[in-house]
Amino acid sequence: MVWLLILLVFVLWFVFVRYRNRHKRKLANLCRNNRMSLPIIGVAHHFIGTEEDRMKALMKIGREAIKQGGFAGGWLLNMLMVVIADPFDAEEVMRVSLRKMDGLDITEDLLGNGHMFAKVPIWRPRRKVIAPMLSQKNLEMFLEVFTRNSENMIDKLTKLCGQPISLSKYITAYSMDAICETSLGIKMDIQNNQYHPFLLAFQTFEKMVVDRLMQSWLYPDFVYKLMPCYRIYKKQTDILQEFVKQVILAKRIKFRDIENENLAECDQLQNQQNSRKSFLEQLIDIGYNDIDLQEEMLVLILAGTDTSAAGASFTAVMLSQHQHVQDKLYEELMEVLGNSDRPLEPSDIPRLKYLEAVIKETLRLYPPVPAVVRMVEKEYILPSGFKLVPDVGAVIHIWAMHRNPTFWGNDAEDFRPERFLDNNLKHPAAYMPFSFGVRNCVGARYAMTSMMTVIANLVRKFKLLPPKNVYSHGSQKRKKTKPLRTKFDIIMRHVDGYEVQIEERR
Known part of the structure; x- marks a missing residue:
């Protein structure tokens, strides 16, 4: 009798789930793709394997969406995931659906309600506060920070001329030094300390997050806390949070000391600080409490370091493989900056049109964030009719959308920066390396300025060459290069560590 009751409950539950998901199943049948789906787990098994295997699976799904007119889909456990590689549909999703993927709340242990992954009611007011801090005026003041830290990187690379080097660790250290100085207002000197506890904890945390993200059965906290790796994960979050807490405390004490000084000294010091305040100092002025400050600083550091470093590193590799592009870029730098060592000035940035086009074209082919997920909360119809x-x-499959020949032409797979000088995008959402719509990356201009600074200084000082095909004289023939091998490790990265060889320019 008991077994019959259990069977009846199970049958009723199954019928209820089938009925509740009837609209999902109808949509799943409409956007079915050719990738094999297994019972219960759906397409989840395609993402098991190495970081390169994960990226290959993501690319195959993207190509499938392109083949099917920009729309595909598949089940991930009990969740239907529809894949969009059409900018018209993507724009509508970005406009209507502002809630990010449920699985991303696994970052709450470290980032709490930081604006990047926060729920919409928390994200909206925080975005309004953060956005003005990344104004063009502030970025111009931060250009000196980018220049000084990139010159520090150049000094270290000068000693490595003539040998293959992995640019990743050098550009990542540069990015972290720059983002920590602009956000926290402190000089970390990561470039001179590759074993800095904050850097090591940052790298370990990222790897553990992506491992968990790719294993959806580890999403529930009660399951993850039973895993042996949880103790290591918790240690990394504690290191990162404690470091930022101490910086916030030091800033609070400094501000308190200023208030205790006499009025004349206070005004003088305040005027000095107003010339270039860090993001942390600006948020303290606004009245953020310590928890909010910690969350926002960690978001800025984690997001700002990786995306800028990956974008600049990919750009350097592409320049090493396309010498005619690098030569044209060098000519532009000489025209704008002259044959001198003077640092970049704010007035130089708008004049470096080809440099901007080179970086944009790199981000088109190799967007650091290859896909973003939005949760649908209400029924609506896309321009495609789905x-x-x-x-x-x-x-929103950014990688696939950037390679969709319908919007980029038959040479969509080719590296051709000139396409960004033509300014003939068929749809503004066809290009979204920093996402799109009201919930796009608030630091897009910050990242572009940082990347333009470091690439300009690299190309002014060095000739970038491929590590294995180095030539001694003449110019490299324009030959079709193979796509770079990539992997998915919280962001998209180069499998070979962004390896290049450098020669000092005479």
């Missing part, structure tokens, strides 16, 4: 239903995950 109807999205609640509790579906809409995957």
Whole structure:
């Protein structure tokens, strides 16, 4: 009798789930793809394997979406994920669905309610506060920070001329030094200390997050806390949070000391600080409490370091493989800056049109964030005619959208920076390396300025060459290069560590 009751409960539950998901199943049948789906786990097994295997799976799904007119789909456990590689549909999803993927709340242990992954009611007011801090005026003041830290990197690379080097660790250290100085207002000197506890904890945390993100059965906290790796994960979050807490405390004490000084000294010091305040100091002025400060600083550091470093590193590799592009860029730098060692000035940035085009073209082919996910909360119809239903995950496949020949032409797979000098995008959402819409990356201009500074200084000082095909004289023939091998490790990275060889320019 008991077994019959259990069987009846199971049958009723199964019928209820089938009925509740009837609209999802209808949508799944419409956007079915050719990738094998297994019972219960759906397409999850395709993401098991190495970091390169994960990226290959993501690319195959993206190409499938392109083949099917920009729309595909598949089940990930009990969640239907629709994959979008059409900018018209993507724009509508970004406009209507502001809630990010549920699985991303695994970052709450470290980032709490930081604006990047926060729920919409928390994200909206915080975004309004953060956005003005990244104004063009502030970025111009931070240009000196980018220049000084990139010159520090150049000094270290000068000793490595004539040998293959992995640019990743040098550009990552540069990015972290720059972001920590602009956000926290302190000089970390990561470039002279590759074993800095904050850097090591940062790298370990990232690896553990992506490992968990790719294993959806580890999403529930009660499951993850039973895993042996949780103790290591908790240690990394504690190191990162404690470091930022101490910086906030030191800033609070400094501000308190200023208030205790006499008025004349206070005004003088305040005027000095106003010339270039860090993001932390600006948020303290606004009245953020310590928890909010910690969350926002960690978001800025984690997001700002990786995206800028990956974008600049990919750009350097592409320049090493396309010498005619590098030569043209060098000519532009000489025209704008002259044959001198003077640092970049704010007025130089708008004149470096080809440099900007080179970076944009690199980000088109190798966007650091290859896909973003938005959760559908209400029913609506896309321009393509597909109807999205609640509790579906809409995957905006940035990598695939950037290579969709319908919007980029038959040479969509080719590296051709000149396409960004033509300014003839068929749709503004066809290019979104920093996401799109009201919830795009608030630090897009910051990242571009940082990347332009470091690439300009690299090309002024060095000739970038491929590590294995180094030539001694003449110019490299324009030959079709193979796509770079990439992997997915919280962001998209180069499998070979962004390896290049450098020669000092005479």
